[in-house]
Amino acid sequence: MTGAAVTGPVLRAERVTLGYARRPVVHDVSLEITEGGVGLIGESGSGKTTLARAFLGLLTPMSGNIWYGDQTLKKVDMRTFRKDVQPVFQAEALDPRMRIGRSIAEALPRAERHRVPELLEQVGLAPELAGRRPHQLSGGQRQRVVIARALAVGPRLLILDEPTSALDVTVQAKVLDLLASLDTERLLITHNLAVVERLCKTSHVLFAGRVVESGPTAELLASPAHPYTRALRDAVPKLGESPRRRGGVRRRCRRRRAARSGCAARWR
Template sequence: MTILRADALTLGYGRSTVVHDVSLAITEGGVGLIGESGSGKTTLARAFLGLLRPRQGTIWYGGQDLRKADMRAFRRDVQPVFQAESLNPRRSVAASIAEALTDKTRVGDLLQQVGLDPSLAARRPHELSGGQRQRVVIARALAVGPRLLILDEPTSALDVTVQAKVLDLLAGLATERLLITHNLAVVDRLCRTSHVLFAGRVVESGPTGELLENPAHPYTLALRDAVPKLGGTPPEPGISAPPAGTGCAFRLRCPLAVPECERAPELRQVGEGRVAACHRAEAVLAGNNDGGGSLGRHG
């Protein structure tokens, strides 16, 4: 079942275009948006939340253009989960959660749902740990009974132990999720399908496990191999993408670049349920299967 769908979406701010011609669907089982800072993940999430109007293309919600949809129903169905710092420091936990509730007595139940003691309701954010604050943010989003949570780096400020507890909580929720992250372990845990963004374009999509185990795009491979490991070599500093319309945006950083990469690649099928925008996708897949170089999975 598709909850939200983007068709040929182009997004930007002022004179800058940030997301170029992106099409994807948010379906059951969790969907991940993976990419480094500046890749367009959060901009795309803002559009899915109805906070940014497309320059081109359409976002579909319930079979209807989101711009014409019943926004009260949309706000009930689709809720954001931001980082813990989004809580108002002057408001108590109860006030933050109860904002969207008609029955204020449900605050305690929502706190229990996210694994917190209801007695914390009277506290303010500075009196809670980072993990507790993140759970409060999740409880606030669950208050209206949404069908979909849009999560923007929900564990980035947490230590590993607390991250694991928050991931356990999210994995146990019946609500669907769109997860924006650069953390491959998180997306591997929570998302059945993932899309990799670079310079505002989807460069690879497919089932998350297959995509991380056997990347078909050099950028996906670079993200995976940049995961810190004992004895590893730090990744090289990033290089800015070339101007739009001048070939593959990743070619200045790509070890497999050839003259053909001066021509922008189209997304094409490279396996069942897999697409990649790379002229050399078959070479990347072959390198993975051969187990050569740095193509083994880390993380």
């Protein structure tokens, strides 16, 4: 099976339940990564990173299946899969002992390691930076290096886990411009609504391990139907407003058990 043989969504989850030590943390989730980018929105502990690990083949579902094209991940050629689906971690994932050029070259066959300067230029970095170590670069530069390393194998899909969380606003904007310009599908894991609005055509909101709302990102954020989505949106500070003292989003639900069962009615 080759990457070119995969048509339609690169990855999709079909009634997937995931957990650790036989304890479910993601419950009966079905979604697919479609053209235009897909966002997974939720607080820490909502299950979005766990779901991303399953999409990368790093976590086996307790029930349900992850599909790559017309095959489940249990049956695919993982060498092809690893080329087609690449993670983009936060900048801290770089080995501090390794020079930037060598870090990118790791992902390339020996015969293609001459492409390192080209990959640096693709993400807006000077080729001379290949000789530096991570601590000699800014946070934004390090994040671009992580993106360049993921792009080295020519993936169809990037899975991005909070790629701008440690960056200041100006650098965030530059990294988002870069990601938006790439001709690659993306699954974005984030709690930042502005980031998902910029990069994702479709979004899914996770709460307590369940998808509580899905739809086109612009519509979902403009008119959220679920109280949890509204609470996430309303928690974003607005220019000119005084900060409001309010409890965490989870405290708005009287019973976590009600949220797990899909009940959206018992909110304060």
